[in-house]
Amino acid sequence: MKKFILFLPLVTFAVLGYFLYKGLFLNPQQLDSALIGKPIPAFELQKLEDENIKLTNKDLIGKVSMINVWGTWCPSCKFEHPYLMKLEAQNILPIYGINYRDERKAALHELKVVGDPYALNIFDPMGKLGVDLGVYGAPETFIIDHNGIIQYRYAGPIAEPVWNNTLLPIIQKLQQQAKAQGAS
Amino acid sequence: MKPWIMALLLCVGTFLTGQAIATPVDTYQFKNQANQERGLKLARSMRCPQCQNQDLVDSNSPVAHDLRIQVFKMVDEGKSDEQIVQYMTQRYGDFVLYKPRMDPKTYILWWGPLGLLICGVIVIGLLVRKQRANKTTSEAFTESDEEALKAILKSDDNK
Numbered sequence: 001m002k003k004f005i006l007f008l009p010l011v012t013f014a015v016l017g018y019f020l021y022k023g024l025f026l027n028p029q030q031l032d033s034a035l036i037g038k039p040i041p042a043f044e045l046q047k048l049e050d051e052n053i054k055l056t057n058k059d060l061i062g063k064v065s066m067i068n069v070w071g072t073w074c075p076s077c078k079f080e081h082p083y084l085m086k087l088e089a090q091n092i093l094p095i096y097g098i099n100y101r102d103e104r105k106a107a108l109h110e111l112k113v114v115g116d117p118y119a120l121n122i123f124d125p126m127g128k129l130g131v132d133l134g135v136y137g138a139p140e141t142f143i144i145d146h147n148g149i150i151q152y153r154y155a156g157p158i159a160e161p162v163w164n165n166t167l168l169p170i171i172q173k174l175q176q177q178a179k180a181q182g183a184s
Numbered sequence: 185m186k187p188w189i190m191a192l193l194l195c196v197g198t199f200l201t202g203q204a205i206a207t208p209v210d211t212y213q214f215k216n217q218a219n220q221e222r223g224l225k226l227a228r229s230m231r232c233p234q235c236q237n238q239d240l241v242d243s244n245s246p247v248a249h250d251l252r253i254q255v256f257k258m259v260d261e262g263k264s265d266e267q268i269v270q271y272m273t274q275r276y277g278d279f280v281l282y283k284p285r286m287d288p289k290t291y292i293l294w295w296g297p298l299g300l301l302i303c304g305v306i307v308i309g310l311l312v313r314k315q316r317a318n319k320t321t322s323e324a325f326t327e328s329d330e331e332a333l334k335a336i337l338k339s340d341d342n343k
Contacts, residue, residue: 031233031279032277034274034276034277101246127246127250130250131247134277
């Protein structure tokens with residue numbers, strides 16, 4: 001008992017040290033989304049290209065898809081854009097774009113110049129859908145299953161490593177599930 | 185001026201300037217004074233998801249602006265504090281709350297310090313009791329002890 005007490009400070013130090021060391025490598029900017037496992041929030045917003053066309057959450061349901069939140073004011077989105085174009089060319093899944101807190105004219109100009117990787121363009125100038133999705137910056141990307149349930153959120157620009165290591169495996173798994181359910 | 189007076193003034197001055205907190209100015213008009221107080225208090229109790237060490241009132245990031253306007257609006261709509269907190273945590277998670285909620289995941293946060301205090305009291309109690317036990321045994325002074333002591337003292341005197 002007495003010997004054990006002598007070692008107590010060492011044990012405390014080791015435990016504390018372990019957690020503090022682990023904490024060094026955690027990224028406080030990578031937050032878990034509160035919406036994982038929940039359906040896409042209901043919305044009704046204008047289409048970016050045509051203000052007379054209204055898009056709703058129902059337009060995004062049916063296929064495994066990705067929702068990408070972007071704006072022309074966001075430098076990381078510009079960095080990410082060429083990779084999204086590449087993904088679109090591979091035709092793996094539809095990517096829906098939410099133009100977040102932006103101006104219609106600037107956004108349309110941007111898409112015209114650098115290309116449009118999005119299957120649908122949703123115009124969210126007031127950031128209303130952004131708040132409902134728990135968006136805290138741009139770019140953010142959500143992976144949606146075929147039932148319209150949010151399965152994953154990635155905050156930050158998509159690039160080769162995160163796509164290959166994290167996003168693509170999740171998408172492939174969801175697509176297999178969708179296929180299995182569609183077949184039965 | 186004496187250096188220590190200057191040091192004292194500097195200390196006091198630092199605390200005084202700390203009171204003047206600059207906040208981003210919004211043009212939001214509350215319906216009444218009570219709503220304004222409640223809205224600001226609520227927004228101050230929530231963390232900006234982008235600049236994580238600032239509250240919603242403090243931060244001038246776009247998302248903090250959106251969220252604080254949303255809080256203000258909900259206050260003016262007559263929503264209760266719980267409803268507003270629920271609205272925020274449903275979208276941004278418990279992370280936005282500066283004061284963690286009481287649930288099984290946060291029990292260690294809420295009860296940990298109390299547990300440590302109790303542990304400390306128990307340890308101190310044990311130590312004190314042990315010490316007391318040691319004292320009583322050493323106080324038991326038998327006759328043979330006394331004789332031995334006398335012999336030692338005597339031999340000391342003879343030196």
